[in-house]
Amino acid sequence: MTRTDPLDVPRPHARLHLGVFFQGVNHWTVWSAPESGSQIDPASFRRVARTAERGLFDAFFLGEGLRLREVDGRIHDLDVAGRPDALTQLAALAAVTRRIGLVSTSNATFNEPADLARRLSGLDLLSAGRAGWNVVTTDNAWTGANFRRGGYLDHADRYRRAEEFLTVARALWDGWEDGAVAGSAGAPAWSAPTAVRQVRHRGPQFDIDLAPTLPRSAQGHPVIFQAGDSGEGRDFAARNADVIFSAHGSDFDDALAFAEDIRRRLRAVGRPDDDLRILPGTEIILGATEAEALEKKRWIRLQQVTPATALGIAGLLWGIDLADHDADGPLPKEDPVITDNDGSFGARRIADPRAVVAEWRAKAAAHGWSLRETVIALGPQRGHVGTPSALANKFAHFVRHGAIDGFNITPYLIPHGLDDIVDLLVPELQERGVYRTEYTGTTLRSHLGLREPLTHRSAAHRQQAG
Amino acid sequence: MPGSALHLAVELDGDGAHPAAWRRAAHSPDQLLTPHRVAHVAAVAENAGFTLITLDDGVLPPGASPDPVGRIGAVERAAFVAASTSTIGIAPVVPVTYAEPFHVAGQLASLDHLSAGRAGWVVAEEDRPAAARAWGRPPVGDATARARESRDGVTVARALWDSWEDDAVIRSVATSRYLDRDRLHYIDFTGETYAVKGPAIVPRPPQGQLVVLGHPDAVPAALLDVALVAGRDRATVAAAASAAGTPLVFAEVEVALDTPDATGAERLADLERHAPWADRGRLRHTGPASRLAALLDELSTVVDGVRLHPLVLDEDLPVLSRLVLPALTERRLVARPLPGTSLRSALGLQRPASRYTVAATQEEAR
Numbered sequence: 020m021t022r023t024d025p026l027d028v029p030r031p032h033a034r035l036h037l038g039v040f041f042q043g044v045n046h047w048t049v050w051s052a053p054e055s056g057s058q059i060d061p062a063s064f065r066r067v068a069r070t071a072e073r074g075l076f077d078a079f080f081l082g083e084g085l086r087l088r089e090v091d092g093r094i095h096d097l098d099v100a101g102r103p104d105a106l107t108q109l110a111a112l113a114a115v116t117r118r119i120g121l122v123s124t125s126n127a128t129f130n131e132p133a134d135l136a137r138r139l140s141g142l143d144l145l146s147a148g149r150a151g152w153n154v155v156t157t158d159n160a161w162t163g164a165n166f167r168r169g170g171y172l173d174h175a176d177r178y179r180r181a182e183e184f185l186t187v188a189r190a191l192w193d194g195w196e197d198g199a200v201a202g203s204a205g206a207p208a209w210s211a212p213t214a215v216r217q218v219r220h221r222g223p224q225f226d227i228d229l230a231p232t233l234p235r236s237a238q239g240h241p242v243i244f245q246a247g248d249s250g251e252g253r254d255f256a257a258r259n260a261d262v263i264f265s266a267h268g269s270d271f272d273d274a275l276a277f278a279e280d281i282r283r284r285l286r287a288v289g290r291p292d293d294d295l296r297i298l299p300g301t302e303i304i305l306g307a308t309e310a311e312a313l314e315k316k317r318w319i320r321l322q323q324v325t326p327a328t329a330l331g332i333a334g335l336l337w338g339i340d341l342a343d344h345d346a347d348g349p350l351p352k353e354d355p356v357i358t359d360n361d362g363s364f365g366a367r368r369i370a371d372p373r374a375v376v377a378e379w380r381a382k383a384a385a386h387g388w389s390l391r392e393t394v395i396a397l398g399p400q401r402g403h404v405g406t407p408s409a410l411a412n413k414f415a416h417f418v419r420h421g422a423i424d425g426f427n428i429t430p431y432l433i434p435h436g437l438d439d440i441v442d443l444l445v446p447e448l449q450e451r452g453v454y455r456t457e458y459t460g461t462t463l464r465s466h467l468g469l470r471e472p473l474t475h476r477s478a479a480h481r482q483q484a485g
Numbered sequence: 486m487p488g489s490a491l492h493l494a495v496e497l498d499g500d501g502a503h504p505a506a507w508r509r510a511a512h513s514p515d516q517l518l519t520p521h522r523v524a525h526v527a528a529v530a531e532n533a534g535f536t537l538i539t540l541d542d543g544v545l546p547p548g549a550s551p552d553p554v555g556r557i558g559a560v561e562r563a564a565f566v567a568a569s570t571s572t573i574g575i576a577p578v579v580p581v582t583y584a585e586p587f588h589v590a591g592q593l594a595s596l597d598h599l600s601a602g603r604a605g606w607v608v609a610e611e612d613r614p615a616a617a618r619a620w621g622r623p624p625v626g627d628a629t630a631r632a633r634e635s636r637d638g639v640t641v642a643r644a645l646w647d648s649w650e651d652d653a654v655i656r657s658v659a660t661s662r663y664l665d666r667d668r669l670h671y672i673d674f675t676g677e678t679y680a681v682k683g684p685a686i687v688p689r690p691p692q693g694q695l696v697v698l699g700h701p702d703a704v705p706a707a708l709l710d711v712a713l714v715a716g717r718d719r720a721t722v723a724a725a726a727s728a729a730g731t732p733l734v735f736a737e738v739e740v741a742l743d744t745p746d747a748t749g750a751e752r753l754a755d756l757e758r759h760a761p762w763a764d765r766g767r768l769r770h771t772g773p774a775s776r777l778a779a780l781l782d783e784l785s786t787v788v789d790g791v792r793l794h795p796l797v798l799d800e801d802l803p804v805l806s807r808l809v810l811p812a813l814t815e816r817r818l819v820a821r822p823l824p825g826t827s828l829r830s831a832l833g834l835q836r837p838a839s840r841y842t843v844a845a846t847q848e849e850a851r
Contacts, residue, residue: 051658058654059688061568061599084686085587087669094684096664101654101688103595104588110561111599114524114568133544133619134584141561145520164682165587200515200555209507209514209554229619232546233518233555327661 028419035418035453036425036467037445038078038122038298039071039437040264043102044088046332047302049322049431050099056434058099061111066434068112071119074441075455077466078120078151079112080244080264080427081105085129086162089363090331091340097328106138113146120463122151122244127181129157129166133229136188139241140233148237148462153244153264156181159362176224178247178255183224185243185259189474190218192240194231238462240472257284260295261469264427268299269401274422296424296467302402303428305439309405316404319431320395329391332398335364336372336379346391350376350383401429411447418453491781491819492790492832493534493810494576494735497526498541499554501801502739502794505759507554509752511799518555520565526798527566530573533806534814534821536831537574538566539607539698539792544583544619560592567600572821574828576605576698581638582631583611583620587681590642597690602827604690606642607713608635608699632703637676639697639708644672646694647839648684670841692829693836698735706730710834713737713792715766722768723787732834733789739769740777741796742804748772753796767794774808781809785818790832 041064042048049055056063068079083105088095109121121142125135143150156177163169172180199214219228245260247253256263267277274297282292304319306312324332326346334341338356355372369375383393403410417423430436448454460466470476500506500517507514516522530538541547542559559577567575575596579589597604610631611617617624625631650668657665672683697704698711706712712729715737716722726734739762741749749771753762768784770777784791795801813819822831829836838846 050656050663051661055656059598061601064599086682087684087686094664094666094669096662096666099663101649101664101686103598103687104591107560107564107592107595108599110564111568113520114565129585130588131583131620131622133621134588137544138558138561141557144518144557145523145561145565147520164680166585166681167679169679195555200518201513202515203513204508204510206514209548215553225621227619227621229544229615230546230553232544232553233557325661 029421030419033418035414037076038080038427040080040427040429041067042429043082044084044100046098046323046328048099051322054432063434064108065115068116070437070441072116074445076119078122080122083124086165097331110142110145118458120149120151121146122153124153124155127154127156127184128172132184132187136191137232143236143241151242151244151463154181161362178251180224183222187220187225191231193474194218195234200234238464242463253284257288262296265297265299268301268423271422278422298425298427299423300429301426303440304404305407312404324395326391329394332394347389350380350390407443407447411451415451415453491785492536493819494537494792495530495535496539496794501797503756503762503796505756506797509797523562523565524569527570529802531570534810536822539576542578544616563596572824574603574605576607578607578609580609580611582625582634583622586638586641590645591687593695594687594690597692597695602691605696605828608639608704635704641674641681645683645685646690647841648672649689650839650842651689692827696828701729711735726788735790735792736784736788737767738791739767739794741771742801743773744800744804774804778809778812
């Protein structure tokens with residue numbers, strides 16, 4: 020083989036896995052365009068899920084928020100908000116889709132295993148093995164104000180609770196032996212008398228004793244997703260997750276470094292280093308030419324970052340209310356104020372606002388940017404922009420070098436934001452042999468090429484696989 | 486005085502109301518928890534012309550150990566059924582004895598959105614100590630405490646459903662605002678055992694308020710749209726109905742109908758060999774379809790609707806579908822829901838304005 024052989028890469032046969040994330044909250048969803056549809060009408064969810072299924076995506080993904088976001092004690096009014104309960108919406112989508120995975124973001128802090136594990140099992144059975152759970156945690160009393168348990172779970176305890184939650188959930192999912200349910204109405208009992216095991220668990224977070232209510236689905240367990248990016252979060256994922264929904268998918272070197280780090284952590288806990296799929300969240304902006312794609316990106320950014328949104332984002336960085344400033348004028352003269360994050364605008368923590376502001380000022384001065392232009396240029400950049408052909412080449416390179424396993428795509432328009440990706444990008448990927456041309460399995464676990472659930476593997480198998 | 490129309494609801498959990506119903510089901514037990522089965526039973530009920538499906542539930546499996554029967558959560562089944570039907574109302578049974586009212590309110594509001602306004606809620610209780618151990622919570626021990634949890638749970642859910650005014654999403658491009666924050670409201674509920682801040686995550690349900698059904702001895706009448714009343718005879722039902730104090734009253738009626746293959750009595754006797762059909766103090770009709778139609782006709786003078794509990798779904802639903810509902814429809818005693826109407830409007834209930842919209846309007850008028 021020569022160096023120009025496209026198959027002379029670490030993973031010549033790797034396939035890209037795509038998911039779609041219907042976000043529902045935050046400024047990345049453009050609501051002001053005439054094409055912007057409803058964020059709550061069931062037709063919007065059906066449209067996106069069916070488009071993704073037409074594009075042979077692995078998964079349709081819903082987020083969760085347990086309190087409406089606030090800024091300075093007032094409800095944030097600039098972004099899309101108001102969304103359905105994820106699991107309930109997905110159970111409906113199970114009836115109108117056939118193959119695509121259905122992934123619910125559900126909180127391990129403000130749920131109990133008896134309830135949530137059962138709801139996930141129900142989704143898994145109703146979809147015949149297509150359910151996934153994106154495990155998230157909360158550590159603030161602000162969210163707790165909506166719940167019986169209320170109060171505050173210490174930051175350090177949030178992963179401990181999530182891990183203990185997963186232990187109990189897995190025991191519940193394993194509570195019924197395969198074949199426990201009778202195969203004929205003439206059987207002596209509905210379920211075999213010894214085939215259902217009571218789950219008794221006593222730990223720091225849970226003290227419970229219950230009978231699991233449901234048998235396993237076609238995929239064994241719901242697929243576990245996780246998104247934490249801290250060292251603690253990555254270790255949690257290495258021990259527990261099947262898929263990481265990462266923030267490292269725009270820059271190749273950054274993505275590869277993240278993937279190498281995850282593989283190292285997997286080996287450290289005795290799992291095969293290909294046991295986990297890495298799907299960074301990304302925006303994809305397509306154009307017929309490079310110039311057209313860049314022009315489209317400019318338009319999208321201006322819709323996403325309105326003058327008011329620019330002032331809002333800058334206000335969070337500065338820690339002061341900048342609503343009276345001019346977004347099209349220069350950066351605020353004030354020094355940033357360090358404030359505590361109470362969780363009311365998400366988990367975002369800016370480690371050193373003074374350093375970020377200094378960087379913003381330097382770059383704005385160098386380019387002559389207004390505040391709004393600075394927010395657009397220096398805000399989080401999680402996207403790929405280009406022609407379908409160029410992006411297909413780029414993604415083939417990413418996946419064949421093991422930097423990612425695919426993407427969780429965040430459309431900027433609902434419900435049609437996925438159309439050009441499915442119509443134009445997917446065929447280019449298929450042509451390059453990095454994307455499926457049909458579903459070969461029926462379960463989410465099978466689409467993702469995952470092994471059986473962690474608790475179903477014998478110790479010997481685990482060693483051998485590692 | 487109830488109007489002429491009788492609203493018919495049917496309970497569709499498992500294989501039927503009898504604990505041994507699965508032995509006479511038309512499918513094997515391992516088919517009960519499949520998407521096909523869940524959708525099929527709902528489709529039969531919708532095509533028959535019922536106004537409402539209810540789906541029983543609880544944290545504990547319905548069968549007693551060591552022979553538990555599997556059961557998918559009622560909210561998940563209801564959502565799945567909503568997407569595969571088009572006119573019938575769907576009301577999952579959801580106890581709030583231990584559940585988080587904020588979650589329950591959001592799930593039910595979502596069900597109303599994805600069914601385009603066909604959702605209801607049957608408020609129930611978890612009364613077994615094992616439920617507390619399953620949830621990992623201190624037991625809510627006596628009837629008074631359980632009633633308190635139901636009352637507070639419904640109060641919170643109803644407040645959360647109002648917490649987004651109908652027109653809270655303004656999409657004001659000129660001012661960059663997607664929401665009018667003045668049309669979103671903190672509910673600031675504080676009860677004896679917990680507090681809930683609000684507002685909801687889910688925008689106001691299409692019906693404004695879901696149709697809430699429950700037993701008047703367990704949930705305050707002021708919080709219910711429909712009282713579900715028991716009683717072994719018409720006179721007891723009539724007395725319970727007149728005492729209910731709710732906009733509508735439905736009688737609970739258990740049915741074991743004669744089928745082409747066996748009488749209701751024979752089918753019941755067959756199942757009683759395996760397990761008893763517990764007496765819940767409800768009307769019970771065992772016999773031919775024509776006599777059930779006559780009973781329902783009589784009941785229509787004392788209640789607004791009836792919830793049927795069929796002995797075996799696969800045996801009794803076809804008889805209801807072929808004989809009972811057509812007979813009642815011909816007499817204009819029952820009417821199938823019109824396409825595109827909400828459950829509230831099918832039941833003749835008004836769509837309430839949000840309490841916060843009402844308050845704002847009153848403030849302006851002052």
